Amino acid sequence: MTVAFIGNPNVGKTTLFNKFAGRRQKTSNFPGTTQEAHVASLDAGGRSLSIVDLPGIYSLGLDQSESSICRGVLEGSIAPAGTRASPPGGVLLVLDGTNLLRNLQLAGEVLARKIPTAVVVTMADDASRRGIHIDREKLASHLGCPVVLVSSKTGRGIDEARGLLSTGVITESSIPTEQSELERWADAVYADVCADDAPVGDRDRLTDRLDRAFxxxxxxxxxxxxxxxxxxxxxxxxxxxxxxxxxxxxxxxxxxxxxxxxxxxxxxxxxxxxxxxxxxxxxxxxxxxxxxxxxxxxxxxxxxxxxxxxxxxxxxxxxxxxxxxxxxxxxxxxxxxxxxxxxxxxxxxxxxxxxxxxxxxxxxxxxxxxxxxxxxxxxxxxxxxxxxxxxxxxxxxxxxxxxxxxxxxTMLRGRSRPMALELPRYQLPGLFxxxxxxxxxxxxxxxxxxxxxxxxxxxxxxxxxxxGSEPSPVAESLRSEAAQIARAEPDRADELLLRANAEDTKFASRNTFxxxxxxxxxxxxxxxxxxxxxxxxxxxxxxxxxxxxxxxxxxxxxxxxxxxxxxxxxxxxxxxxxxxxxxxxxxxxxxxxxxxxxxxxxxxxxxxxxxxxxxxxxxxxxxxxxxxxxxxxxxxxxxxxxxx
Amino acid sequence: MPLTQLSRGQSARLESCTLPEFESAELRAMGLKPECEFRVCKMGEPCIVSIGPGASGCRIALSKKLADHVHVRPC
Incomplete structure (x- = not known):
């Protein structure tokens, strides 16, 4: 069975994938694209699984190559090079606990596709520290599938999340597909599962200062x-x-x-x-x-x-x-x-x-x-x-x-696209x-x-x-001169031999193809x-x-x-x-x-x-x-x- | 009013975006959706906003050209 990892960019999806896959992963491309696909085989809950790390996306509906690949994988029309294209047997939805509201929109889009799904909420410890309290049971009830809170830094919940890989379920919750209704659904779920009223803290103020400087x-x-x-x-x-x-x-x-x-x-x-x-x-x-x-x-x-x-x-x-x-x-x-x-x-x-x-x-x-x-x-x-x-x-x-x-x-004429980027949190980089x-x-x-x-x-x-060519006539005469004076002037003879070799090289180089x-x-x-x-x-x-x-x-x-x-x-x-x-x-x-x-x-x-x-x-x-x-x-x- | 007329530290709600469809859709998927509340962290180029209730959410940096087309209501 294939399980596809899907989530927003910078949610810790690849870190989680690396923790599960270790060194057994292979990297290939999605055919016809330059987008890399990380694939690994592992045993989870007694079942042999193939896990695929998909590119981070904000929405399945965007006109971007990453979104198009994720849509293709979920529909079974595209697969990493070397594997057979078919709809995945399961999805591991990776959500950022410190930014759950926006992540819930992608969750809604994926769950509406009725593929067996399990949910991992990452950065759970970081969320707690920031005063964001997530009610796991309520979240699982709204999403209609199992939910685990994990922290990659401390390892909390990682083993439980691994056990979820083969136990995703098709949600029975009614999830809207129209954009505005989906946003309202996400707002309602968030309001019910999250207690989040902490004011702007010192950490945000430090980030503000660093952003302004950089x-x-x-x-x-x-x-x-x-x-x-x-x-x-x-x-x-x-x-x-x-x-x-x-x-x-x-x-x-x-x-x-x-x-x-x-x-x-x-x-x-x-x-x-x-x-x-x-x-x-x-x-x-x-x-x-x-x-x-x-x-x-x-x-x-x-x-x-x-x-x-x-x-x-x-x-x-x-x-x-x-x-x-x-x-x-x-x-x-x-x-x-x-x-x-x-x-x-x-x-x-x-x-x-x-x-x-x-x-x-x-x-x-x-x-x-x-x-x-x-x-x-x-x-x-x-x-x-x-x-x-x-x-x-x-x-x-x-x-x-x-x-x-x-x-x-000229040939690439057109409006230059203005930049809009999510600025990830500042953190100590991981050497691995x-x-x-x-x-x-x-x-x-x-x-x-x-x-x-x-x-x-x-x-x-x-x-x-x-x-190849015969020795050059000039080199031949230098060599015979060197032979004549070899005993009387050995240094001069060596010099002549070196010149003869150089002459040979030049002569040969003129005659090669x-x-x-x-x-x-x-x-x-x-x-x-x-x-x-x-x-x-x-x-x-x-x-x-x-x-x-x-x-x-x-x-x-x-x-x-x-x-x-x-x-x-x-x-x-x-x-x-x-x-x-x-x-x-x-x-x-x-x-x-x-x-x-x-x-x-x-x-x-x-x-x-x-x-x-x-x-x-x-x-x-x-x-x-x-x-x-x-x-x-x-x-x-x-x-x-x-x-x- | 355009986002670029707010000042640093001010909070506002998004009213609309007058951008081409694909750019509006991208901003919306990144979290800049109608009625979302955000705080301005930096004005100028780029304009940086922190979206989301309380301490959760994310930071989005927008070039001034985009921010000019994002219409907001201070709150």
Whole structure:
């Protein structure tokens, strides 16, 4: 038998579900939607049950995706992916004891559907403390089904509630279905079962003060900026430790595999394709897990709903709602979870605009590219490097906001929906929920991005490795020179051998499939200053941006290690096929602007297609961002070339 | 009178909403239904009201654009 959990948002429904389901729960989606469904199997009262946690709703009758899913589940027309759609055998109605009057309206709507129902009133202790006294027997009599009062904090009533899962009954009470009559019914039930005449207390006055501060036009923005700075500081400081660990693990794994397997295509596929590809993706996992952990803490504390109004004031002139700030924030770690978090934006046009523009924010995959290019631009001047770095972030944000104005003024034209939000109570956040959210988001990232990146890495490796070529004539002559002076000048001989290897790499890279494609496509990128090698770097980074750095290093120096000073020196002083430098000042600025603005991340496009509801949106995003990046780079390249 | 003309701390009852149907329905489902009593916690952007009798109820924050279309009667 399936039991559906239904209730208003923020009533403790999911906390209750977690208490019953423990670790046995699975998360899937409702088909055709981005709404998550939590499902678990358990035994209750000797019966095997499947419990489903439905999204929080205010009413079954609203024109919102959450309400439509709940209606579909109760009617048996929709079910979580992987389960059969049929009307549930029972409903567990979860009501907030501190806000019973409004909750009774949804209770009436659900009970009128004549499905076996049991009722759990949460936050019972909190209600008592606030002077709200609920008569359980009277409530059960009005609703015509069993009622339990629970407190998740103390555990009171939880076991009894678990026993109710399989013992819901179809109400025999007469419940009106017309809206005004239903509201009058709820008022009458409330008046009979609740004694609630406590005046406004100190706690409400404190909440008033906090609300005024957190949504104040100046203080609210300052608080928000301080919290976000702290959040980023924690992410970048704490994540660096596990990121170094992951980097070390994959480097060691690659070395071990290289030692164990004989030289050949299988070894190269595993080390340069599979391990490098997976490692390059998984390295961003700590940042993503930390980001979602901290956002979950902020969400539970009650602050996030207040912050949404602060940001609404800033984003509204650009046609975006305050809800978009979590996606905008998340996108600075990675666009994939950011696009997924745009589900919280209620209006479809607002949501689409958010999804389309968040990849303009500078994600952590762009950082290695920014580091390389700013170091070449301003060698030895960390102040100027930092300034250019900050400029990249600002340029990304501005491009996103301007694109949002254009999108909302053209294809997503329409009235922006003003915000109305329930402000949840301030409370201490729960670590279990935040940890669960963080790891679930991390897993989604690995599953969605990892699989695509892995496949692309293997393809890129193949294109970059084949067809193999003979050693270059220049390298051959360097080697024979090294052999002649090996005894007399061993240091000079070693240096010649290193140069020979680099020559071989450059020679081979020209003849691989990727090198040939680069030569063929180079004329397209020539106007923005790219030669054959930079074109290969740009093409390779369409799979994932960070690949640019390693691709340039491999092509030019024959090593991926750009932290090695000789490799960095080789890259920064690399020459084009005609002998002129690869990285001129104009090329550098042009490439920097291109990498800030271009999308260059296939997993992001895959997620956009899924979340926005079609590949046309992903295609539009790709075309717009690439077009903006190309034109901007062209302008920068032309201006810098003429000025300098 | 519009909700935006009340002052902080004042209590009022809701008379009507002159908003598109889906927005009125949402506010009504959130607890802002005709004749409901509420207390103004903050004016401006957003306007925050605490709905419900006594110590129970909930807090709803409304952007000023919405609050302009919510008509109330002070009590």
């Amino acid at each position: 949504t104040h036009p100046v203080l609210g923005v300052v608080t928000f900026a301080a919290i976000m700075t702290g959040l980023f500081w924690v992410i970048f400081t704490l994540a660096s430790v596990p990121m170094d660990g992951i980097d070390w693990f994959f480097a060691t794994l690659g070395a071990v595999v290289a030692d164990v397997l004989p030289e050949g295509p299988v070894r190269e596929l595993l080390t340069d394709g599979v391990i490098a590809g997976v490692g390059g993706t998984v390295i961003f996992l700590p940042q993503i897990i930390l980001l979602f952990f901290l956002i979950a803490l902020l969400e539970q504390s009650g602050y996030l709903a207040r912050a949404a109004f602060v940001i609404d004031r800033i984003l509204r002139p650009f046609g975006l709602p305050g809800h978009a700030f979590v996606p905008f924030l998340s996108a600075h770690a990675c666009a994939i979870p950011a696009i997924m978090s745009a589900r919280a934006v209620p209006d479809r046009r607002d949501r689409l605009a958010t999804i389309l523009v968040v990849p303009f924010m500078s994600c952590s995959a762009r950082i290695p590219v920014y580091v390389l290019l700013t170091q070449i631009l301003f060698p030895g001047s960390s102040g100027k490097q930092a300034l250019a770095f900050t400029g990249c972030y600002v340029l990304g944000i501005l491009a996103g906001l301007v694109s949002a104005i254009l999108a909302r003024g 929920y935040a940890t669960k959210q963080a790891f679930y988001r991390g897993w989604l990232f690995v599953r969605k991005a990892g699989t695509v990146i892995l496949a692309i890495s293997v393809v890129l490796w193949w294109l970059n490795a084949y067809p 990727l090198g040939r494609i680069g030569s063929a496509i180079q004329p397209v990128f020539a106007p923005i200053g790219a030669d054959r090698q930079l074109t290969v770097g740009i093409l390779a980074s369409f799979a994932a941006r960070e690949v640019f750095v390693s691709t340039m290093a491999v092509q030019i120096a024959g090593s991926e290690d750009t932290e090695d000073e000789t490799v960095f020196e080789a890259v920064s002083t690399a020459e084009r096929d005609d002998g002129s430098p690869v990285f001129t000042e104009a090329t550098n600025w042009s490439m920097l602007v291109f990498f800030v603005l271009a999308i260059q991340c296939l997993p992001t496009l895959v997620v956009t297609a899924k979340e926005a509801g079609g590949w046309k949106w992903a295609g539009l995003q790709f075309a717009w961002m690439t077009g903006v990046a190309y034109v901007s780079s062209l302008v920068v390249y032309t201006v810098v070339t003429r000025v300098l």
